[in-house]
Amino acid sequence: MCKCKIGKFFLKLFGILFAANAVLFVVFFFDLDGKLLFNVVEPFLKKHYDNMKRKDVLNMPYDTDKFPKYKYDEK
Amino acid sequence: MAKKKMTKALRDFWYGKPHSAEEGGRRLGEILEDKTQLYKHREWRGVKDTFYYMYMIWGYNYVHMVTDILKYSNNPIDFFKGTWRYRWMGQTYLPVIHWFDRGLQGMRGEALRASAWHYRAMVSASIQQICNFFNGDTRLHGGKQNDAYWHTFLAKETTCGTLFYPWMDAGYQYVPIEMIPYFVTCHVNSHTVLNYIDAAQSIGLPGDPCPMCQAEAGIYVLDDVPDCAPFVITCNEACDGSVGTAILQDWFIDKPLFALPLPMQFDDPLVKQYCMREIEECWKFIEEQTGVPFDFDCMVKYLERQNKLQRDEWEKWDVAAKTDYYPVNGVAQALFRIFSTQYGIQGDFWEENSEKVKKIMYKCVEKKINPFPQTRHRVIAWSCAPLYYSNWCTWAYNCWGLNTIINMDSLMFDMEFRTDSYEHMLEDMATYHMWAPMRRMAVGGMHHIFELWDYMERFNCDMVAMYDQLQCKGMQGVHGLFEDEFRKRNVKAFWMPHALPDCRTVSRAEIRGYINDYMTTVMHEEPLDPSLLDFDDSMTW
Numbered sequence: 001m002c003k004c005k006i007g008k009f010f011l012k013l014f015g016i017l018f019a020a021n022a023v024l025f026v027v028f029f030f031d032l033d034g035k036l037l038f039n040v041v042e043p044f045l046k047k048h049y050d051n052m053k054r055k056d057v058l059n060m061p062y063d064t065d066k067f068p069k070y071k072y073d074e075k
Numbered sequence: 076m077a078k079k080k081m082t083k084a085l086r087d088f089w090y091g092k093p094h095s096a097e098e099g100g101r102r103l104g105e106i107l108e109d110k111t112q113l114y115k116h117r118e119w120r121g122v123k124d125t126f127y128y129m130y131m132i133w134g135y136n137y138v139h140m141v142t143d144i145l146k147y148s149n150n151p152i153d154f155f156k157g158t159w160r161y162r163w164m165g166q167t168y169l170p171v172i173h174w175f176d177r178g179l180q181g182m183r184g185e186a187l188r189a190s191a192w193h194y195r196a197m198v199s200a201s202i203q204q205i206c207n208f209f210n211g212d213t214r215l216h217g218g219k220q221n222d223a224y225w226h227t228f229l230a231k232e233t234t235c236g237t238l239f240y241p242w243m244d245a246g247y248q249y250v251p252i253e254m255i256p257y258f259v260t261c262h263v264n265s266h267t268v269l270n271y272i273d274a275a276q277s278i279g280l281p282g283d284p285c286p287m288c289q290a291e292a293g294i295y296v297l298d299d300v301p302d303c304a305p306f307v308i309t310c311n312e313a314c315d316g317s318v319g320t321a322i323l324q325d326w327f328i329d330k331p332l333f334a335l336p337l338p339m340q341f342d343d344p345l346v347k348q349y350c351m352r353e354i355e356e357c358w359k360f361i362e363e364q365t366g367v368p369f370d371f372d373c374m375v376k377y378l379e380r381q382n383k384l385q386r387d388e389w390e391k392w393d394v395a396a397k398t399d400y401y402p403v404n405g406v407a408q409a410l411f412r413i414f415s416t417q418y419g420i421q422g423d424f425w426e427e428n429s430e431k432v433k434k435i436m437y438k439c440v441e442k443k444i445n446p447f448p449q450t451r452h453r454v455i456a457w458s459c460a461p462l463y464y465s466n467w468c469t470w471a472y473n474c475w476g477l478n479t480i481i482n483m484d485s486l487m488f489d490m491e492f493r494t495d496s497y498e499h500m501l502e503d504m505a506t507y508h509m510w511a512p513m514r515r516m517a518v519g520g521m522h523h524i525f526e527l528w529d530y531m532e533r534f535n536c537d538m539v540a541m542y543d544q545l546q547c548k549g550m551q552g553v554h555g556l557f558e559d560e561f562r563k564r565n566v567k568a569f570w571m572p573h574a575l576p577d578c579r580t581v582s583r584a585e586i587r588g589y590i591n592d593y594m595t596t597v598m599h600e601e602p603l604d605p606s607l608l609d610f611d612d613s614m615t616w
Binding site: 024025028029030031033034035037038041042045046048049054055057058060062063064066067068070071072 | 356
């Protein structure tokens with residue numbers, strides 16, 4: 001009875017692992033990850049980045065004298 | 076007849092289809108979708124190699140991309156916040172596995188395994204750099220300047236990472252500013268950089284300088300650089316276009332900045348003295364900014380590790396030069412060298428993966444395994460490569476049997492540091508600094524540019540792939556001289572025009588067209604895999 005239960009457990013475990021690997025293989029072999037990223041995720045992110053509000057850096061003043069000149073070898 | 080067919084089908088299933096058309100080959104071009112180059116289905120490389128690819132490359136790298144984030148990030152949530160904030164991050168990180176696919180297409184056995192380990196090191200190093208960016212980024216931490224912010228050095232990407240070793244044990248990290256937002260994106264997803272090139276031109280800057288300089292300026296124009304360090308070190312990358320970029324960076328970064336020039340003239344003892352003084356000034360600047368003194372012992376410790384990595388590379392090059400048993404393909408070798416020399420020793424990923432590759436290589440030597448059995452020509456690739464098509468050499472091997480044995484990119488920093496005294500170390504540091512990327516053998520004077528002939532002999536190459544960066548005024552100046560030398564020396568060479576990061580100027584298809592024309596009209600050869608001659612990959616990453 002006990003042996004039978006352990007056997008069933010391992011059979012089930014083997015079945016789950018096999019199914020998981022089969023699914024992974026399908027994703028891998030048919031490049032489903034690449035297709036999802038190219039056709040869905042990237043266009044979504046591009047849209048987000050295109051619409052992002054950005055600072056207009058050209059409005060920053062260019063203070064050339066704000067920091068020292070860092071000359072160390074001049075006596 | 077049916078039995079023969081069945082035997083061939085079984086052999087193809089077990090070992091994968093043979094390479095060449097004559098043997099009823101694999102026709103790699105037919106498994107890819109038009110334009111996007113996504114796989115209709117991935118390549119069947121035989122039972123062993125297909126499952127190696129699935130578990131040890133595809134699955135292994137997906138898993139390690141996550142574990143690397145957990146390893147290098149102070150807070151993994153920052154990684155997601157950064158992905159949402161920065162275009163170069165979101166668009167680049169996604170297709171990493173496709174980057175492996177492009178570089179490893181058609182590879183089998185030891186070539187597949189060794190080349191993939193080089194890629195693994197680069198991905199790990201890139202994730203570490205990304206985490207260094209985000210750990211201290213005030214934009215991701217509500218404007219707060221945290222401990223990581225005060226322990227990060229920001230420097231222009233062609234400033235050598237070795238300069239910062241003296242502060243490594245004090246907990247400082249070095250980030251080459253444009254390495255991830257610009258350089259890595261071009262290789263992994265060539266679409267991203269176009270936004271930055273266009274941004275630079277949108278503020279009225281001319282479109283004819285080097286597109287690298289434009290893109291590096293463009294990431295600032297689009298305000299797409301993390302604010303992760305209290306000061307910055309720039310250099311001129313030995314090019315006037317980059318001087319312009321550094322001026323814009325000085326404006327937009329608005330922090331204490333030290334300009335560390337690469338002298339335009341080198342191999343001159345007086346200029347070298349000047350360069351050594353400049354480096355010492357840079358170290359004083361860092362001491363002043365951080366309040367932490369220069370640590371020579373720490374410098375020696377990291378330089379010794381770098382020297383070991385260099386010696387490993389010499390071992391590999393020796394096998395590449397003298398035998399047919401070198402298992403790393405052209406793109407994996409070149410990028411590994413550029414990535415590792417620019418990042419410097421900031422983790423153990425270079426050494427670990429280099430050891431793995433050496434182990435595979437010595438297996439090939441001992442068992443006399445030729446990892447590239449269809450090699451027709453041993454090619455040396457010279458000058459600066461197209462970043463959006465660095466995997467051209469994988470295609471060239473699969474289509475024509477052109478095996479890129481060595482690249483100029485790999486040879487740029489062909490030296491060890493002396494660590495016996497401060498004076499020797501400083502002298503070598505100046506040499507290393509002056510041998511910057513795209514410098515020594517690109518705009519570094521005739522002596523170095525024409526080192527090509529010596530390396531061609533040393534690596535037993537019979538053909539030159541001559542890159543022609545159309546927007547590099549320096550290299551355009553020597554185009555004719557190379558033409559003359561190729562004729563005079565009777566060297567087989569083909570030119571590959573490109574625009575470094577910008578795939579719109581010369582497309583990948585055009586580059587393949589130039590090589591196809593050369594191989595048919597000059598060499599009168601037939602392709603190994605005709606399905607790879609002409610295809611549309613205009614939309615690919």
